[in-house]
Amino acid sequence: MILPLTLDRLAFAAGGRTIIPPLSLEIGAGAATVILGANGAGKSVLMRLMHGLLRPTGGRITWSESDEARIRRQQAMVFQRPVMLRRSALANVVYALKLANAPAREREARALDSLKEVGLLPIAHRPARVLSGGEQQRLALARAWALHPEVLFLDEPTASLDPSATREIENIIKAFDASGTKIVMATHNLGQARRLGDEVLFLHQGRLVERTPVDRFFKEPSSAEAAAFIKGELPWV
Amino acid sequence: MGMTRRSLFALLLALSAFAAAAQEKFITVSSTTSTEQSGLFKHLLPAFTAKTGIQVRVVAVGTGQALDIGRRGDADVVFVHAKPLEEKFLAEGNGVRRFDVMYNDFVLIGPKADPAKVAGTKDIVAALKKIKDAQAPFVSRGDKSGTHFAELELWKAAAIDVAGKDKGAWYRDTGQGMGPALNSAAGMNAYILSDRGTWLSFKNRADLVISVEGDRRLFNQYGIMLVNPAKHPQVKKEMGQSFVDWVISPEGQKAIADYKINGEQLFFPNAK
Amino acid sequence: MESVSQALAGALGLIASWDAQLAGIVALSLTVSLSAVFCATLLALPLGAAVAVARFPGRRALIVLLNALMGLPPVVVGLVVYLLLSRAGPLGPLGILFTPAAMVFAQTVLILPLIAALCRQAVEDAWMEYEEQLRSLGANGMRAALTLVWDIRFSLLTAVLAGLGRASAEVGAVIMVGGNIDGVTRVMTTTIALETSKGDLPLALSLGIVLILLVLVLNAAAYLVKEAAQRRYG
Numbered sequence: 134m135i136l137p138l139t140l141d142r143l144a145f146a147a148g149g150r151t152i153i154p155p156l157s158l159e160i161g162a163g164a165a166t167v168i169l170g171a172n173g174a175g176k177s178v179l180m181r182l183m184h185g186l187l188r189p190t191g192g193r194i195t196w197s198e199s200d201e202a203r204i205r206r207q208q209a210m211v212f213q214r215p216v217m218l219r220r221s222a223l224a225n226v227v228y229a230l231k232l233a234n235a236p237a238r239e240r241e242a243r244a245l246d247s248l249k250e251v252g253l254l255p256i257a258h259r260p261a262r263v264l265s266g267g268e269q270q271r272l273a274l275a276r277a278w279a280l281h282p283e284v285l286f287l288d289e290p291t292a293s294l295d296p297s298a299t300r301e302i303e304n305i306i307k308a309f310d311a312s313g314t315k316i317v318m319a320t321h322n323l324g325q326a327r328r329l330g331d332e333v334l335f336l337h338q339g340r341l342v343e344r345t346p347v348d349r350f351f352k353e354p355s356s357a358e359a360a361a362f363i364k365g366e367l368p369w370v
Numbered sequence: 371m372g373m374t375r376r377s378l379f380a381l382l383l384a385l386s387a388f389a390a391a392a393q394e395k396f397i398t399v400s401s402t403t404s405t406e407q408s409g410l411f412k413h414l415l416p417a418f419t420a421k422t423g424i425q426v427r428v429v430a431v432g433t434g435q436a437l438d439i440g441r442r443g444d445a446d447v448v449f450v451h452a453k454p455l456e457e458k459f460l461a462e463g464n465g466v467r468r469f470d471v472m473y474n475d476f477v478l479i480g481p482k483a484d485p486a487k488v489a490g491t492k493d494i495v496a497a498l499k500k501i502k503d504a505q506a507p508f509v510s511r512g513d514k515s516g517t518h519f520a521e522l523e524l525w526k527a528a529a530i531d532v533a534g535k536d537k538g539a540w541y542r543d544t545g546q547g548m549g550p551a552l553n554s555a556a557g558m559n560a561y562i563l564s565d566r567g568t569w570l571s572f573k574n575r576a577d578l579v580i581s582v583e584g585d586r587r588l589f590n591q592y593g594i595m596l597v598n599p600a601k602h603p604q605v606k607k608e609m610g611q612s613f614v615d616w617v618i619s620p621e622g623q624k625a626i627a628d629y630k631i632n633g634e635q636l637f638f639p640n641a642k
Numbered sequence: 643m644e645s646v647s648q649a650l651a652g653a654l655g656l657i658a659s660w661d662a663q664l665a666g667i668v669a670l671s672l673t674v675s676l677s678a679v680f681c682a683t684l685l686a687l688p689l690g691a692a693v694a695v696a697r698f699p700g701r702r703a704l705i706v707l708l709n710a711l712m713g714l715p716p717v718v719v720g721l722v723v724y725l726l727l728s729r730a731g732p733l734g735p736l737g738i739l740f741t742p743a744a745m746v747f748a749q750t751v752l753i754l755p756l757i758a759a760l761c762r763q764a765v766e767d768a769w770m771e772y773e774e775q776l777r778s779l780g781a782n783g784m785r786a787a788l789t790l791v792w793d794i795r796f797s798l799l800t801a802v803l804a805g806l807g808r809a810s811a812e813v814g815a816v817i818m819v820g821g822n823i824d825g826v827t828r829v830m831t832t833t834i835a836l837e838t839s840k841g842d843l844p845l846a847l848s849l850g851i852v853l854i855l856l857v858l859v860l861n862a863a864a865y866l867v868k869e870a871a872q873r874r875y876g
Contacts, residue, residue: 206780411824444728444739549841
């Protein structure tokens with residue numbers, strides 16, 4: 134198990150600006166964590182720090198595992214815009230399995246299983262780059278599913294999709310959650326946060342202002358910034 | 371990575387094909403551009419190859435470069451026409467022995483209009499003096515070739531210092547081979563010293579004709595040498611020697627004499 | 643300019659008659675240049691991609707150097723390679739001077755920086771799109787670089803064609819290391835130089851046109867392959 138993840142006075146600055154002032158928190162298994170905040174609050178940066186795409190300029194990130202390779206392999210990330218290789222959908226998933234050192238004999242079978250899981254089996258051999266936005270995002274999730282990661286990071290996964298594609302993606306995320314994968318997701322879509330999240334991490338100007346179970350967050354946020362944020366996003370509430 | 375391994379294999383195959391092709395019997399002879407452009411080799415070499423099965427590969431460059439190739443051991447035989455330079459080559463231990471092979475002659479080419487009034491004279495030195503006095507345009511190869519060397523000797527004989535006190539816009543030092551220099555002379559309507567062979571094959575004559583010929587001082591002696599295997603062990607000494615021997619043999623000498631352009635003999639064999 | 647129409651007619655005549663000697667010269671030109679492109683591409687693509695993706699001290703200086711070497715003068719490359727391959731030189735024992743192998747070697751050296759520099763630029767542009775996703779999946783360094791090279795292979799075709807163009811057009815390098823030996827190391831460009839120096843300008847021009855047509859055909863073929871593949875793979 135690589136969880137829990139401990140952030141110890143984690144800080145990040147770039148271009149002379151402090152983007153994340155020292156932040157400490159622990160992320161444990163189980164509850165689906167949704168990160169909320171205004172644009173520029175630092176959600177994407179925080180996730181990239183946790184996933185290891187950015188190196189902190191201060192503080193430490195510690196997983197409950199010392200083996201670097203295991204730490205990497207037990208995580209996957211899905212970005213707002215999926216990036217696919219110029220190969221078939223199936224080949225893209227096989228590529229991810231190859232990088233994860235899955236035994237060669239198993240790769241195609243596992244890839245086909247993942248595609249089936251997300252409903253993309255019929256187009257397994259189509260070039261990934263000609264698929265629609267929603268299909269490519271499903272493919273990105275299939276790619277992550279094949280790896281059976283312990284933690285799945287999602288950075289605004291449905292921001293570029295229409296409502297029906299969004300619903301499909303949410304169903305897959307729910308399936309991940311049900312299978313025991315830890316979800317850490319940044320989103321702007323508050324309805325989505327309610328549907329998929331168990332707890333909310335609310336960021337304001339890089340600081341963790343509030344950490345609350347999702348229902349209580351929307352009914353009675355404990356911080357003024359969160360209240361203002363919710364009112365701003367949902368003025369009728 | 372399957373792709374890289376396959377590509378490396380293909381590369382090795384190609385390289386070995388090149389190497390295999392290199393196994394055929396051949397010698398490398400460094401000679402001059404004027405000799406090759408006269409067409410002599412195309413006529414002469416097949417006879418040698420037919421007799422011995424040895425392919426002769428001629429690298430044709432300027433005399434200076436031809437001797438340098440021999441000096442480095444990159445050729446087996448050197449076949450040029452600049453006796454002083456050849457004797458220096460021998461003295462430095464780069465060659466085994468020098469043999470006279472043949473001579474051809476230089477001709478003074480000039481514009482039909484003949485501004486220096488030298489056409490028809492048999493005295494090359496007098497003609498050069500007239501050209502300088504008339505300041506008529508003259509193109510020099512300036513490339514340390516055998517022809518260039520011969521030209522400089524003639525200016526010396528005429529007591530004209532083209533690099534020093536007699537320098538002027540009339541004397542154009544172009545630093546090129548015989549063909550390109552003739553092209554320049556045709557373009558400038560200038561006088562130029564050329565070997566007869568290149569002139570006979572030259573197609574871009576414009577208004578140029580032969581102005582002076584026949585002076586003994588215009589004769590151009592060719593020599594052949596085997597590159598010294600003691601200094602360069604990889605020299606193909608048996609095959610190289612057989613070529614040298616054939617060229618100076620009665621058979622080779624006859625082949626040289628038989629080479630004609632438009633019925634005119636170009637080279638006069640004089641091996642002893 | 644009557645010599646141009648004369649040359650065009652001459653070029654068509656050459657192609658129509660297609661004698662064995664011309665065929666040999668064309669075949670050698672293609673073999674040498676295509677071999678050089680093959681070798682150079684094999685080395686240049688990983689090199690360019692590695693420089694695009696890696697971060698190390700002196701990286702910017704290396705990029706400037708690669709870009710500058712795109713303009714290496716062929717005659718200088720010819721001279722340097724000649725000195726290397728000469729019996730008196732360090733690689734003399736290879737014994738490949740004055741053979742087609744030496745010509746391939748020289749042209750490979752000449753076009754390697756060109757293909758590497760263009761590849762680096764293309765991969766660096768693509769890296770901006772792919773970096774996060776590839777690193778997230780665990781592809782690092784050389785692995786990521788080579789994945790990118792394969793993914794943008796159709797764009798890289800242009801870099802390879804630039805190398806082919808440069809190789810088939812140059813004369814300075816091949817004439818020095820090949821020696822322009824009749825029937826052995828004589829290619830189209832050196833033949834054109836030779837015929838020009840002999841004063842046979844119409845023939846030289848005709849050969850030049852044949853050479854240009856050849857390169858045109860190769861480029862057209864490459865373009866069609868690229869288009870078809872792009873339609874298939876997106």
